[in-house]
Amino acid sequence: MHNIGYEINQKTILKELNLEIEPGESFVIMGRSGCGKSTLLRLIIGLNRPTSGWIEIEEINTSFFSKPEWHRIRYKMGMVFQSSALFDSLNVYENVAFGLRSKKLPESEIKAQVFKSLSIVGLDADVAGKMPAELSGGMKKRTAIARAIAFEPPILLYDEPTTGLDPIVADTINDLIRNLQQKLGITSIIVTHDIMSALKVADRIGLLHDGKLVEITSRAQLKNVQHPLLTEFMKDYQSLI
Ligand SMILES: Nc1ncnc2c1ncn2[C@@H]1O[C@H](COP(=O)(O)OP(=O)(O)O)[C@@H](O)[C@H]1O
Ligand SMILES: [Mg+2]
Secondary structure: OEEEEEEEOOEEEEEEEOOOOOOOOEEEEEOOOOOOHHHHHHHHHOOOOOOEEEOEEOOEEOOOOOHHHHHHHHOOEEEEOOOOOOOOOOOHHHHHHHHHHOOOOOHHHHHHHHHHHHHHOOOOHHHHHOOHHHOOHHHHHHHHHHHHHOOOOOEEEEEOOOOOOOHHHHHHHHHHHHHHHHHHOOEEEEEEOOHHHHHHHOOEEEEEEOOEEEEEEEOOOHHHOOOHHHHHHHOOOHHHO
16 A cells, blocks of 8 residues: 545545555554544455555556456455445355356356355354344354355455454454464454454554554554554553553
Protein backbone atom coordinates (compact mmCIF):
# COMPACT_ATOMS: atom_id res chain seq x y z
CA MET A 1 0.00 0.00 0.00
CA HIS A 2 1.57 3.23 -1.13
CA ASN A 3 0.34 6.53 0.22
CA ILE A 4 -3.29 5.48 0.16
CA GLY A 5 -5.96 8.11 0.60
CA TYR A 6 -9.71 7.69 0.47
CA GLU A 7 -12.39 10.36 0.48
CA ILE A 8 -16.12 10.09 0.26
CA ASN A 9 -18.48 13.09 0.00
CA GLN A 10 -15.51 15.42 0.58
CA LYS A 11 -14.81 13.65 3.84
CA THR A 12 -11.34 12.17 4.31
CA ILE A 13 -11.61 8.63 5.64
CA LEU A 14 -8.04 7.44 5.06
CA LYS A 15 -4.85 9.36 4.32
CA GLU A 16 -1.14 8.78 3.71
CA LEU A 17 -1.37 5.12 4.44
CA ASN A 18 1.79 3.12 3.81
CA LEU A 19 2.05 -0.53 4.64
CA GLU A 20 3.73 -3.65 3.38
CA ILE A 21 2.33 -6.98 4.47
CA GLU A 22 4.67 -9.94 4.16
CA PRO A 23 3.53 -13.17 2.51
CA GLY A 24 2.35 -15.61 5.19
CA GLU A 25 2.12 -13.07 7.99
CA SER A 26 -0.86 -12.24 10.11
CA PHE A 27 -1.42 -8.50 10.28
CA VAL A 28 -4.05 -7.06 12.59
CA ILE A 29 -5.55 -3.62 12.02
CA MET A 30 -7.01 -2.14 15.18
CA GLY A 31 -8.89 1.07 15.70
CA ARG A 32 -12.04 2.59 17.10
CA SER A 33 -15.37 1.97 15.50
CA GLY A 34 -15.86 4.24 12.46
CA CYS A 35 -12.15 4.91 11.92
CA GLY A 36 -12.10 3.34 8.46
CA LYS A 37 -11.09 -0.29 9.04
CA SER A 38 -13.78 -1.84 6.85
CA THR A 39 -13.15 0.83 4.24
CA LEU A 40 -9.51 -0.20 4.12
CA LEU A 41 -10.44 -3.85 3.53
CA ARG A 42 -12.83 -2.77 0.75
CA LEU A 43 -9.96 -0.94 -0.92
CA ILE A 44 -7.66 -3.95 -0.67
CA ILE A 45 -10.25 -6.26 -2.16
CA GLY A 46 -11.24 -3.79 -4.87
CA LEU A 47 -14.82 -3.06 -3.84
CA ASN A 48 -13.78 0.61 -3.70
CA ARG A 49 -10.86 2.42 -5.28
CA PRO A 50 -8.49 4.65 -3.36
CA THR A 51 -8.75 8.37 -4.17
CA SER A 52 -4.98 8.59 -4.09
CA GLY A 53 -2.02 6.24 -3.88
CA TRP A 54 -1.99 2.64 -5.02
CA ILE A 55 -2.15 -0.91 -3.79
CA GLU A 56 0.04 -3.74 -4.97
CA ILE A 57 -1.04 -7.34 -4.55
CA GLU A 58 1.74 -9.85 -5.15
CA GLU A 59 3.72 -7.02 -6.74
CA ILE A 60 0.94 -6.19 -9.20
CA ASN A 61 -0.30 -2.59 -9.05
CA THR A 62 -4.10 -2.84 -8.98
CA SER A 63 -4.94 0.87 -9.30
CA PHE A 64 -5.66 0.84 -13.02
CA PHE A 65 -7.27 -2.55 -13.12
CA SER A 66 -10.15 -3.21 -15.47
CA LYS A 67 -13.06 -5.38 -14.34
CA PRO A 68 -11.69 -8.66 -15.81
CA GLU A 69 -8.33 -7.99 -14.20
CA TRP A 70 -10.02 -7.49 -10.83
CA HIS A 71 -11.85 -10.71 -11.40
CA ARG A 72 -8.58 -12.57 -11.65
CA ILE A 73 -6.93 -10.96 -8.64
CA ARG A 74 -10.10 -11.46 -6.57
CA TYR A 75 -9.43 -15.21 -6.64
CA LYS A 76 -6.26 -14.52 -4.69
CA MET A 77 -8.25 -13.03 -1.80
CA GLY A 78 -10.98 -14.43 0.38
CA MET A 79 -13.03 -12.13 2.57
CA VAL A 80 -14.82 -12.98 5.78
CA PHE A 81 -17.39 -10.23 6.13
CA GLN A 82 -18.54 -8.66 9.35
CA SER A 83 -21.44 -10.60 10.94
CA SER A 84 -20.60 -13.44 8.49
CA ALA A 85 -22.98 -12.06 5.79
CA LEU A 86 -24.30 -15.48 4.77
CA PHE A 87 -27.14 -15.77 2.27
CA ASP A 88 -30.09 -16.60 4.51
CA SER A 89 -32.05 -18.36 1.79
CA LEU A 90 -29.19 -20.70 0.86
CA ASN A 91 -28.00 -23.67 2.87
CA VAL A 92 -24.42 -24.03 4.06
CA TYR A 93 -23.41 -26.03 0.99
CA GLU A 94 -24.71 -23.36 -1.39
CA ASN A 95 -23.19 -20.56 0.67
CA VAL A 96 -19.76 -22.16 0.47
CA ALA A 97 -20.23 -23.07 -3.20
CA PHE A 98 -21.38 -19.55 -4.11
CA GLY A 99 -18.10 -18.12 -5.37
CA LEU A 100 -17.06 -21.40 -6.98
CA ARG A 101 -20.16 -21.31 -9.18
CA SER A 102 -18.90 -18.19 -10.95
CA LYS A 103 -15.93 -20.26 -12.10
CA LYS A 104 -18.29 -22.65 -13.91
CA LEU A 105 -16.62 -25.74 -12.46
CA PRO A 106 -18.27 -29.16 -12.77
CA GLU A 107 -20.52 -29.96 -9.78
CA SER A 108 -18.25 -32.82 -8.69
CA GLU A 109 -15.34 -30.40 -8.28
CA ILE A 110 -17.53 -27.84 -6.51
CA LYS A 111 -18.74 -30.55 -4.14
CA ALA A 112 -15.19 -31.70 -3.39
CA GLN A 113 -14.08 -28.11 -2.68
CA VAL A 114 -17.11 -27.40 -0.46
CA PHE A 115 -16.56 -30.47 1.71
CA LYS A 116 -12.82 -29.88 1.85
CA SER A 117 -13.42 -26.29 3.02
CA LEU A 118 -15.98 -27.37 5.62
CA SER A 119 -13.55 -29.94 6.96
CA ILE A 120 -10.70 -27.41 7.16
CA VAL A 121 -12.84 -25.04 9.27
CA GLY A 122 -13.93 -27.90 11.54
CA LEU A 123 -17.53 -28.34 10.38
CA ASP A 124 -19.02 -31.84 9.94
CA ALA A 125 -20.29 -32.81 6.50
CA ASP A 126 -23.87 -32.98 7.79
CA VAL A 127 -23.83 -29.23 8.45
CA ALA A 128 -23.87 -28.73 4.66
CA GLY A 129 -27.65 -29.18 4.48
CA LYS A 130 -28.46 -26.75 7.28
CA MET A 131 -29.80 -23.24 6.76
CA PRO A 132 -27.96 -20.27 8.32
CA ALA A 133 -30.85 -19.71 10.77
CA GLU A 134 -30.16 -23.16 12.25
CA LEU A 135 -26.51 -22.39 13.02
CA SER A 136 -24.88 -20.98 16.14
CA GLY A 137 -22.81 -17.79 15.82
CA GLY A 138 -19.58 -19.79 15.81
CA MET A 139 -20.82 -22.14 13.09
CA LYS A 140 -21.97 -19.18 10.99
CA LYS A 141 -18.50 -17.71 11.27
CA ARG A 142 -16.92 -21.04 10.30
CA THR A 143 -19.24 -21.22 7.29
CA ALA A 144 -18.23 -17.70 6.27
CA ILE A 145 -14.57 -18.72 6.57
CA ALA A 146 -15.23 -21.90 4.54
CA ARG A 147 -16.80 -19.75 1.82
CA ALA A 148 -13.78 -17.45 1.84
CA ILE A 149 -11.26 -20.30 1.53
CA ALA A 150 -13.19 -22.30 -1.09
CA PHE A 151 -10.95 -20.94 -3.85
CA GLU A 152 -7.86 -21.70 -1.77
CA PRO A 153 -6.76 -18.06 -1.89
CA PRO A 154 -3.28 -17.18 -0.59
CA ILE A 155 -4.70 -14.11 1.17
CA LEU A 156 -7.62 -13.90 3.63
CA LEU A 157 -9.21 -10.72 4.94
CA TYR A 158 -11.35 -10.81 8.06
CA ASP A 159 -13.64 -7.98 9.13
CA GLU A 160 -14.29 -8.11 12.90
CA PRO A 161 -14.29 -11.93 12.98
CA THR A 162 -15.04 -12.20 16.71
CA THR A 163 -17.54 -9.38 17.14
CA GLY A 164 -20.84 -10.65 18.53
CA LEU A 165 -19.43 -14.02 19.63
CA ASP A 166 -19.14 -15.01 23.27
CA PRO A 167 -15.52 -15.15 24.51
CA ILE A 168 -15.16 -18.94 24.38
CA VAL A 169 -16.48 -19.21 20.83
CA ALA A 170 -14.44 -16.15 19.84
CA ASP A 171 -11.35 -17.93 21.05
CA THR A 172 -12.02 -21.00 18.90
CA ILE A 173 -12.34 -18.67 15.90
CA ASN A 174 -9.03 -17.03 16.85
CA ASP A 175 -7.45 -20.51 16.91
CA LEU A 176 -8.90 -21.25 13.50
CA ILE A 177 -7.54 -18.00 12.03
CA ARG A 178 -4.11 -18.81 13.43
CA ASN A 179 -4.25 -22.39 12.14
CA LEU A 180 -5.18 -21.33 8.63
CA GLN A 181 -2.27 -18.93 8.62
CA GLN A 182 0.26 -21.31 10.11
CA LYS A 183 -0.78 -24.63 8.56
CA LEU A 184 -1.85 -23.40 5.12
CA GLY A 185 0.49 -20.40 4.97
CA ILE A 186 -2.38 -17.98 4.31
CA THR A 187 -1.49 -14.30 4.55
CA SER A 188 -4.07 -12.89 6.95
CA ILE A 189 -5.31 -9.35 7.41
CA ILE A 190 -7.61 -9.08 10.37
CA VAL A 191 -9.57 -5.98 11.29
CA THR A 192 -10.75 -5.90 14.87
CA HIS A 193 -11.33 -3.80 17.93
CA ASP A 194 -11.06 -6.91 20.10
CA ILE A 195 -7.68 -6.77 21.83
CA MET A 196 -7.95 -10.41 22.99
CA SER A 197 -8.32 -11.48 19.39
CA ALA A 198 -5.44 -9.26 18.28
CA LEU A 199 -3.16 -10.70 20.97
CA LYS A 200 -4.01 -14.22 19.88
CA VAL A 201 -3.71 -13.96 16.11
CA ALA A 202 -1.27 -11.14 15.31
CA ASP A 203 2.30 -11.26 14.12
CA ARG A 204 2.08 -7.49 13.78
CA ILE A 205 -0.50 -4.92 14.79
CA GLY A 206 -1.23 -1.60 13.10
CA LEU A 207 -3.27 1.10 14.80
CA LEU A 208 -5.58 3.10 12.56
CA HIS A 209 -6.46 6.52 13.94
CA ASP A 210 -7.59 9.78 12.30
CA GLY A 211 -7.35 8.06 8.92
CA LYS A 212 -3.71 7.11 9.39
CA LEU A 213 -1.75 4.11 10.52
CA VAL A 214 -0.24 5.85 13.54
CA GLU A 215 1.64 2.89 14.99
CA ILE A 216 2.83 -0.44 13.66
CA THR A 217 4.32 -2.90 16.09
CA SER A 218 5.19 -6.57 16.21
CA ARG A 219 3.24 -8.67 18.69
CA ALA A 220 6.46 -9.17 20.65
CA GLN A 221 7.09 -5.42 20.93
CA LEU A 222 3.54 -4.57 21.95
CA LYS A 223 4.51 -4.04 25.58
CA ASN A 224 6.78 -1.18 24.53
CA VAL A 225 4.24 0.84 22.55
CA GLN A 226 3.64 4.43 23.52
CA HIS A 227 0.56 5.45 21.60
CA PRO A 228 -2.14 6.40 24.14
CA LEU A 229 -4.93 4.76 22.16
CA LEU A 230 -3.09 1.42 22.08
CA THR A 231 -2.27 1.59 25.76
CA GLU A 232 -5.94 2.40 26.37
CA PHE A 233 -6.97 -0.67 24.34
CA MET A 234 -4.58 -2.80 26.38
CA LYS A 235 -5.09 -1.40 29.84
CA ASP A 236 -7.14 -4.32 31.17
CA TYR A 237 -4.97 -6.95 29.51
CA GLN A 238 -1.48 -6.13 30.78
CA SER A 239 -0.97 -9.64 32.15
CA LEU A 240 -1.46 -11.14 28.68
CA ILE A 241 1.01 -8.85 26.91
N1 LIG B 1 -20.70 4.70 1.63
C1 LIG B 1 -20.36 5.63 2.55
N2 LIG B 1 -20.83 6.89 2.46
C2 LIG B 1 -20.47 7.83 3.38
N3 LIG B 1 -19.69 7.60 4.43
C3 LIG B 1 -19.20 6.35 4.57
C4 LIG B 1 -19.51 5.31 3.65
N4 LIG B 1 -18.88 4.18 4.06
C5 LIG B 1 -18.22 4.52 5.20
N5 LIG B 1 -18.42 5.82 5.49
C6 LIG B 1 -17.84 6.55 6.65
O1 LIG B 1 -16.48 6.18 6.69
C7 LIG B 1 -16.03 6.07 8.03
C8 LIG B 1 -15.33 4.76 8.22
O2 LIG B 1 -16.24 3.69 8.12
P1 LIG B 1 -15.81 2.18 8.30
O3 LIG B 1 -14.69 1.88 7.38
O4 LIG B 1 -17.03 1.35 8.18
O5 LIG B 1 -15.28 2.17 9.81
P2 LIG B 1 -14.93 0.95 10.77
O6 LIG B 1 -14.98 -0.31 9.96
O7 LIG B 1 -13.57 1.25 11.31
O8 LIG B 1 -15.93 0.95 11.87
C9 LIG B 1 -17.25 6.28 8.92
O9 LIG B 1 -17.20 7.57 9.44
C10 LIG B 1 -18.42 6.10 7.98
O10 LIG B 1 -19.46 6.92 8.39
MG1 LIG C 1 -16.17 -1.94 10.17
